[in-house]
Amino acid sequence: MKDEAVTAGQSGGASSAEGHDPAKEKSVAPAAPAGAGPVPPTASASAAPGTRRPGGRTARTRAAVRDAVLSGLADHGYPGLTVEYVADHSGVHKTTLYRRWGGLEGMVADALEMAGEDTWTPPDTGSLEGDLRELAREVVESFSDEATAAAPTAFVAAAFQSARAADALHAYYAERFGRCEAVVERAVERGEAPPDTDAAALVRAVSAPLLLRVFITREPVDAALADQAAAAAVAATRAGAFERR
Amino acid sequence: MKDEAVTAGQSGGASSAEGHDPAKEKSVAPAAPAGAGPVPPTASASAAPGTRRPGGRTARTRAAVRDAVLSGLADHGYPGLTVEYVADHSGVHKTTLYRRWGGLEGMVADALEMAGEDTWTPPDTGSLEGDLRELAREVVESFSDEATAAAPTAFVAAAFQSARAADALHAYYAERFGRCEAVVERAVERGEAPPDTDAAALVRAVSAPLLLRVFITREPVDAALADQAAAAAVAATRAGAFERR
Structure with a gap:
């Protein structure tokens, strides 16, 4: 894979083998390859071992909302993302979503903030x-x-x-x-x-x-x-x- | 201006001193500075002298649609752009828009194609x-x-x-x-x-x-x-x- 050309996705928000299956949404995503580099990692990255804030009901709720936001963005893009979608796919009630995140913009911003909470460090090859x-x-x-x-x-x-x-x-x-x-x-x-x-x-x-x-x-x-x-x-x-x- | 830092617009589609005034929309935009560089020029650039395809009713219609698409994208972004908006701001009937461009995607693509039709050439300073x-x-x-x-x-x-x-x-x-x-x-x-x-x-x-x-x-x-x-x-x-x- 390393040496094959990667063509950029032509319409950003259209990948979607997953995302419409609520059962799948709530499962823990597989760990991402270590070190996603200087681009925002996918949902799985901060669910991987080594994440700074494990456990706790609040942390789990936050992670579930983040995962739902990511799958919604991936499937529908920002314009198609709705609070209903996030509620359905996270299992968190709409009133809770509005109370804790204010709205969609807050949820997206929080998902990005969580993306920055991994333990990734840059390579150290000696040169x-x-x-x-x-x-x-x-x-x-x-x-x-x-x-x-x-x-x-x-x-x-x-x-x-x-x-x-x-x-x-x-x-x-x-x-x-x-x-x-x-x-x-x-x-x-x-x-x-x-x-x-x-x-x-x-x-x-x-x-x-x-x-x-x-x-x-x-x-x-x-x-x-x-x-x-x-x-x-x-x-x-x-x-x-x-x-x- | 040259030496002042330019902060990138924080939400792309939000500039809008103009755009909701149909009269203004139909006026010819002032000429852009020569050579917009390797980024898509604004509406005004290809209305400037030197454009390859001047005149003709078809060319004028195409330019009017392009200007409406650009002002719509600038004001509302792609998700907010509608055929109604383009019809209102170009003075071109909706049925004509659908017949000639197929829909919004065709209009946006055509606007970009027109952006590539200017006579810009790269600088030649000698080094x-x-x-x-x-x-x-x-x-x-x-x-x-x-x-x-x-x-x-x-x-x-x-x-x-x-x-x-x-x-x-x-x-x-x-x-x-x-x-x-x-x-x-x-x-x-x-x-x-x-x-x-x-x-x-x-x-x-x-x-x-x-x-x-x-x-x-x-x-x-x-x-x-x-x-x-x-x-x-x-x-x-x-x-x-x-x-x-």
Whole structure:
């Protein structure tokens, strides 16, 4: 799979082998591959071992609502998501949903916040290029099948329609790319990058050509493109193009 | 304006000083600044002098429908766009709209196709870095005010909800980035880039960090970031990171 081109889903919210079966909705999703990279993970990721907030009825309710929101976004997109759908698929009463989340925007924002609560850390291969290549390949792999691509796609789409979803997406990526900066700090310590390298810009530069193709130009991405993005970012770093001015 | 940070619109379809006034809708929009760069131009761009297909009743009808689609997308987003809205704002009868465009998806796709019919050409400053910097700055400038940002934002959002809009967006960017490749061809001729440079990857690498921030992470972009993207792409090119393998 790693070396096959992945064509971006042509209409974001249309994946749907699952989602209309309430019984299935309430089951615990299988654990996602470790490290979903700097894109929002699918529902399963934060149900995986290692999640920060286990147990408790409140936590279970929150997770059930999050799972219902994700499957609704994947199946119908933000415009088709309704409080009824979330109630039906989470088993949580509508009045509870309104009381605790205010409405759909609050539920979507909370689902994104939970997506940021995993224990993912960036790769540590011993070299800047190795780390960036792994990071880029994680992005490609997360879009290599519809099941893992559906939630991040739905979140990015929702941000176009809801200011609150856009704020949550902004916060999600800021935190996620923030974690990736460890890769740059280690490279500076090893002397692989100038000390005043703009880590935020560098880690975004690696994902940018991939996410551009997935979400905007709708072109395929593959491992070769991931490696190219990593190599380009390393070369630019060495040349000082990411030094802070 | 050039050096001020531009914050990406938090909810894509919400700009709307105009749009609900049919009289205003039918007036000719003021000409856009020449060269909207590798992002879909606003309605006004292809009404500007130099457009390939002037005149004719059919062309005028098509342009009126395109303008109505753009203002509808900007005001309501794809989910809120209706054939009634387009009919009201274009002055074209609903039955004509259905007969000629099949429906909303056809109208949106046609509007994007028209966006690709301008005479924009990439900058030719005499150096690769100069050309890429101008290209990147054009992208930043096109998102520096809501009026010019609305249409491209609406198109990117529509692609998440309509497979046909996604296809049209894909075709738009393929053609637009194709034009940008002239910049790389000239650089190769001048000996500034290796002969087997992957021009398609290089021109995408320049826009990618900007469009990532505008459409995905919802972060501000500015001229300094444009220059950084250009410098990074040039350094990567010189180091051979974009050489075809």
